[in-house]
Amino acid sequence: MPSSRKPTEHTPAGVQKHLSRHEIERLEGLYGNKYLLEPPPDGKFPAAGMSADEALGLIQQEMILDGLPNRNLATFVTTWMEPQAEQVISESLRVNFIDHAEYPQSAEIEQRCIRMLADLFNAPGETTGARTQGSSEAIMLGALSLKWQWRKRQEQAGRSTEKPNLIFGGDVHVVWEKFCRYFDVEPRIVPLQPDKYTIGPEDVEPHIDENTIGVAAVLGTTFTGHADDIRGINDLLVALKGDRGLDVPLHVDAASGGFVWPFLYPHSEWDFRLEQVRSINVSGHKFGLVYPGIGWLIFRERDDLPEDLVFYENYLGKRDATFTLNFSTGDSMMLAQYYNFARLGHAGYRYVMETMKYNARTLAKEIEACGEFEIIGGENDEQLPLVAFKLTGGQSYDEFDVASQLAAERGWMVPAYTLPPKAEHVKIMRVLVKETLGHSLTATLGSDIAQACSTLAEKGALHKSDRKKVKTNTGF
Numbered sequence: 001m002p003s004s005r006k007p008t009e010h011t012p013a014g015v016q017k018h019l020s021r022h023e024i025e026r027l028e029g030l031y032g033n034k035y036l037l038e039p040p041p042d043g044k045f046p047a048a049g050m051s052a053d054e055a056l057g058l059i060q061q062e063m064i065l066d067g068l069p070n071r072n073l074a075t076f077v078t079t080w081m082e083p084q085a086e087q088v089i090s091e092s093l094r095v096n097f098i099d100h101a102e103y104p105q106s107a108e109i110e111q112r113c114i115r116m117l118a119d120l121f122n123a124p125g126e127t128t129g130a131r132t133q134g135s136s137e138a139i140m141l142g143a144l145s146l147k148w149q150w151r152k153r154q155e156q157a158g159r160s161t162e163k164p165n166l167i168f169g170g171d172v173h174v175v176w177e178k179f180c181r182y183f184d185v186e187p188r189i190v191p192l193q194p195d196k197y198t199i200g201p202e203d204v205e206p207h208i209d210e211n212t213i214g215v216a217a218v219l220g221t222t223f224t225g226h227a228d229d230i231r232g233i234n235d236l237l238v239a240l241k242g243d244r245g246l247d248v249p250l251h252v253d254a255a256s257g258g259f260v261w262p263f264l265y266p267h268s269e270w271d272f273r274l275e276q277v278r279s280i281n282v283s284g285h286k287f288g289l290v291y292p293g294i295g296w297l298i299f300r301e302r303d304d305l306p307e308d309l310v311f312y313e314n315y316l317g318k319r320d321a322t323f324t325l326n327f328s329t330g331d332s333m334m335l336a337q338y339y340n341f342a343r344l345g346h347a348g349y350r351y352v353m354e355t356m357k358y359n360a361r362t363l364a365k366e367i368e369a370c371g372e373f374e375i376i377g378g379e380n381d382e383q384l385p386l387v388a389f390k391l392t393g394g395q396s397y398d399e400f401d402v403a404s405q406l407a408a409e410r411g412w413m414v415p416a417y418t419l420p421p422k423a424e425h426v427k428i429m430r431v432l433v434k435e436t437l438g439h440s441l442t443a444t445l446g447s448d449i450a451q452a453c454s455t456l457a458e459k460g461a462l463h464k465s466d467r468k469k470v471k472t473n474t475g476f
């Protein structure tokens, strides 16, 4: 008997017929995902949604185009935490931390962190501070406090409050200029020098006058990981107070260094042990070892925070004080910071910092041994756990070529950048050596850098069109 089945699925020659778009769509619910055939939602707000699995798949598929955080050796920001810390984070994701009345224990733990940081930074007594989104928010708040205090001093002395200025070096993070622009303060920026990448008292002195709201000094610059001469600047400001009656406060931007110096260089004085240091910011998400979204501002004394910058509200009959630029926010990263303080303590943080520093020295030796580079910073320098280096000169390629070749050959993200004005001719590469870059990976990276140089020596520098695509910022 002839078969009743029609040959719809196969052509007579036995070659399988492709499904039509319509047929594929019919099978989608069983086997596939909408996003496999359609462009992602964009531009027009989607008229209808998709299933939860489809939405998850859509995002996961696109995310592979981002870099791998652990290969990003440019970033100061934490890319790994212990599973228990991640548990703390995931268990607190639903909390809106600003609601202190509803979440009083979170508020208490925030205050514990502030008290412990004040102790770490050698505050002379009980003080206050703020938890922020990062150092940028902390710096905005700290610098606003400087401006408010200056205005009060000027008013008391019957002087003009028209032209505030703030002094800092070219080695600061861009947020300092941002503050000046947003809050109408004249930036007095001390340029770097061709062979000096931080600033000291002699650089600051010529810029100070009665309109100076403060001086900002960096502990651990983004560019080379060194510190400004904070002690020297403090001594200058103390002398100025005695000689000219000008009381100019010092703010220390310890975004990176605030969690490094207390453990690696405890005898080095940069914090509240110095008389003119009135406020300090630090990023919890850098060497505080927490994922992004946490920073801190700590004042020397309660009176360093001007009362009229604090907002009081009545919430359910309780008086609540806030000093932030943002309002609603989570408490996960704050709790993760507390987890680290409790988990590591001084000894644990010291262990982590010493390990990173040791690995940074090992990597520096490897990079030096390849014969193409010089290391910026001596073995005994006080420096963040990183390796900053530049070519010795005379090669047919430059640092940007090396960064690009290294990314092409091994996927490492190592930044190359030029220094700020008057050292802009200096090109630097920099590797952050964190907990995710242990002994085996530092050795691999050292030989990968040497290999990238050999490739470039053979094939020559990048083509002009490739050069245009090389990232030129420091990484954050």
Ligand SMILES: Cc1ncc(COP(=O)(O)O)c(C=O)c1O
Pocket (backbone or CB within 6 Å): 076, 133, 134, 135, 136, 137, 172, 173, 175, 218, 220, 221, 222, 253, 255, 256, 283, 295, 476
């Ligand atoms: C010295 C310094 N200050 C401020 C910042 C800004 O910090 P955040 O990214 O925590 O806002 C950075 C970031 O790299 C920095 O290195």
